[in-house]
Amino acid sequence: xxxxxxxxxxxxxxxxxEVTLRCKPISGHNSLFWYRQTMMRGLELxxxxxxxxxxxxxxxxEDRFSAKMPxxxxxxxxxxxxxxRDSAVYFCASSIGQGPTDTQYFGPGTRLTVL
Amino acid sequence: xxxxxxxxxxxxxxxxxxxxxxxxxxxxVPPYLFWYVQYPNQGLQLLxxxxxxxxxxxxxxxxxxxxxxxxxxxxxxxxxxHMSDAAEYFCAVRPGxxxxxxxFGKGTKLSVKP
Numbered sequence: 001x002x003x004x005x006x007x008x009x010x011x012x013x014x015x016x017x018e019v020t021l022r023c024k025p026i027s028g029h030n031s032l033f034w035y036r037q038t039m040m041r042g043l044e045l046x047x048x049x050x051x052x053x054x055x056x057x058x059x060x061x062e063d064r065f066s067a068k069m070p071x072x073x074x075x076x077x078x079x080x081x082x083x084x085r086d087s088a089v090y091f092c093a094s095s096i097g098q099g100p101t102d103t104q105y106f107g108p109g110t111r112l113t114v115l
Numbered sequence: 116x117x118x119x120x121x122x123x124x125x126x127x128x129x130x131x132x133x134x135x136x137x138x139x140x141x142x143x144v145p146p147y148l149f150w151y152v153q154y155p156n157q158g159l160q161l162l163x164x165x166x167x168x169x170x171x172x173x174x175x176x177x178x179x180x181x182x183x184x185x186x187x188x189x190x191x192x193x194x195x196x197h198m199s200d201a202a203e204y205f206c207a208v209r210p211g212x213x214x215x216x217x218x219f220g221k222g223t224k225l226s227v228k229p
Contacts, residue, residue, distance in 0.1 A: 004158070043159075043205065043219040056216060091158055100147045100209050101166040104217060106158030 002026070004107035006092050012113045018080040021110045024073055025094030033093040033104060034067055034077050043091075049075065050098045082114045117142045119208045121220035129228045134178075134193040136223050138206030141187065148189040149207040149217065150180055159205060165189060176200070201227045 005024040013019055025032045033048040047057040049069045060067070064083070069075040079086055089111050093104040122137040140146055147166055151159040163174025170182045180191045191204060206220040 042221045045216055048216065093159075101164065103149075103161050103164065106151075106160070108156075108158045 004092055004094050004105055006090075006107035006110050008110060009108065010111050010113075012115065013082055014115050015083055016081045017114075018078065019082045019086075019112060019114075021077040021090050021092075021112070023075045023077070023092030023107060025075070025092070026105055027073070029094035029096050029105075030072070031095045031098045031102070031104075032069060032075050033095075034075070035091040035093065035106075037089045037091060037109070038087075046077070048098075055098070079112075082112075084114045087112055087114050117146070117208055117218050119206050119218055119220035121204075121206050121223050123223055124221065125224045125226070127226040127228060128196045130198055131195050134191070134196045134200065134225065136191040136204050136206075136225065138180075138189045138191065138220060139187050140189060140206075140208045142208060145184075147209045148180075148182060149209070150174065150178070150189075150191050151205045151207060151219075152176075153203045153205065153222075155202070162191070162204075196225075196227045198227050198229065201225055 007022045031050045034046040035043050037043050046059045047067045052069045067077045089109045091106050091109045093106045095102040095104045118141045120139045149164045150162040152162050153159045162178050163172045165172050165182045173179045178193045182189050203222045203224045205222045207217040209217050
């Protein structure tokens with residue numbers, strides 16, 4: 001059974017470029033989460049969706065970040081324009097629902113480096 | 116506001132020794148608590164979770180954690196460390212009654228010496 005799939009696994013880009021990160025959640029899961037992990041700030045929730053609808057985007061740092069979920073099997077996180085401070089590991093996670101005991105299953109992450 | 120504090124960003128034990136990773140939470144309502152493990156260059160994997168059914172929770176790989184309301188703690192233990200336990204461990208809280216969001220601690224990196 002495939003877990004959460006993220007692509008690319010590594011991305012190196014130059015400041016000012018657009019970056020698109022992709023996520024395929026586990027089939028049948030209705031909730032999808034985007035996290036960012038840095039040494040300084042640890043794991044931070046950026047945004048989460050339930051049934052393809054954004055529920056909480058209060059963690060999105062600024063207007064340069066946007067996320068979409070056009071259907072139940074695909075989501076993107078876009079950064080435009082990218083900056084060096086965006087360098088981090090970005091994780092996507094999915095869960096069967098948004099209930100308080102529902103387990104979140106994490107993908108392997110995308111390591112983003114902005115030069 | 117809800118929060119999680121993990122005492123010790125780095126813990127080192129010898130192989131075969133007891134593993135104790137500390138987690139204290141702050142929540143205005145009874146919380147749900149989780150421990151995740153992250154191996155190098157991988158995503159997070161659930162070890163165990165407290166959902167109010169039992170205060171002592173057993174997880175994968177021989178780990179367990181005990182919820183102590185009086186101490187607002189949810190420490191993770193394993194009687195005997197293996198080399199394969201070397202990883203980073205994250206405690207997370209979701210306030211009771213809430214949906215979606217998990218609040219993670221800063222993580223504790225566990226090293227296991229031969």
